[in-house]
Amino acid sequence: MLEHLWFPHDVSTFGPRIDWLFELIFWIVVIVWAAVTITMVIFMIRYRARPGRKAEYIEGNPRLELIWTAITAAIMVTLAFLSRSTWADIKEHGPPGQVFFNVTAKQFNWEITYPGPDGKLGTKDDVTVENEMHVPVNQVVRIDLTSKDVIHSFFVPNLRLKQDAVPGRIIHVWFEATEPGTYEIPCAELCGFGHSGMLGHLTVQSEADYEKYLKDTYSGQ
Ligand SMILES: [Cu+2]
Structure with a gap:
């Protein structure tokens, strides 16, 4: 209701x-x-x-x-x-992931790290962008969440997902989005002067659009 x-x-x-x-x-x-x-x-x-x-x-x-x-x-x-x-x-726990990201919070942005063409995180071809997270619809997304400076909170109201990002710790987060669209990722923990402007966007898209986004992003590097 x-x-x-x-x-x-x-x-x-x-x-x-x-x-x-x-x-x-x-x-x-x-x-x-x-x-x-x-x-x-x-x-x-x-x-x-x-x-x-x-x-x-x-x-x-x-x-x-x-x-x-x-x-x-x-x-x-x-x-x-x-x-x-x-x-x-x-x-x-939660289901095994199909898509993986690192998300690093910092004053005052979300750094989203994609695995790069080799599909593996932690390798040289990883690609990091600020505030733009694209995920495929109906797939389990797993994030290793951390922070570079102070405590932030990764909040996606449309996903009912909220998790603190803590410096020195990696916290595992997962979700599965069910509808394509663009949703806000505000920071939900007062983290300093620019806190209110700390806003990323989650774009949930079809598998084909997601693949296209990855290709464009990777080729732009
Ligand atoms: Cu913050």
């Missing part, structure tokens, strides 16, 4: 699972917020100052406190179990 209201259009295979968790947490918060607010307003009216009414000192109610703490803890633990498999599939 939220996707149609204000989420960016989802083009990721794991997007629906993220959205489902997000909505679940959203509605729990809405219900709790409404209950607390309504109770507060009722109490404000019911126990307002009136002539002749003396204020009372209340020490608390251990039983009530125990109940609301236990309910909150139960909700938290349930959420942890419900989300466990989603996070494991997205953050820990």
Whole structure:
């Protein structure tokens, strides 16, 4: 439901699972917020100052406190179990990759490294461009993500993908895009003066268009 209201259009295979968790947490918060607010307003009216009414000192109610703490803890633990498999599939393992990139964040650009004509990363013919990432549709893309200077966050809202880029660490990221198009890659971690202008673009295209892009890019080097 939220996707149609204000989420960016989802083009990721794991997007629906993220959205489902997000909505679940959203509605729990809405219900709790409404209950607390309504109770507060009722109490404000019911126990307002009136002539002749003396204020009372209340020490608390251990039983009530125990109940609301236990309910909150139960909700938290349930959420942890419900989300466990989603996070494991997205953050820990995931399908084997078909297309590979290195992405290096730096103030204030994304350096996208393509494997070059030999198809292998870490060789002399690798090609690095700034902020332009092209991937084929319906293929598993794997990224080794790192940073040159400070912590950044690689964020593709349409993919429901957000991952910190940390200097000195290589973090593995994967996604599979399901619809051709161009999507924004903002930095989601305040990283310095140019943070708000740190924006890349992800172009998801058909296999043929992707091959053509690679050919043009490689031949331009
Ligand atoms: Cu940044």
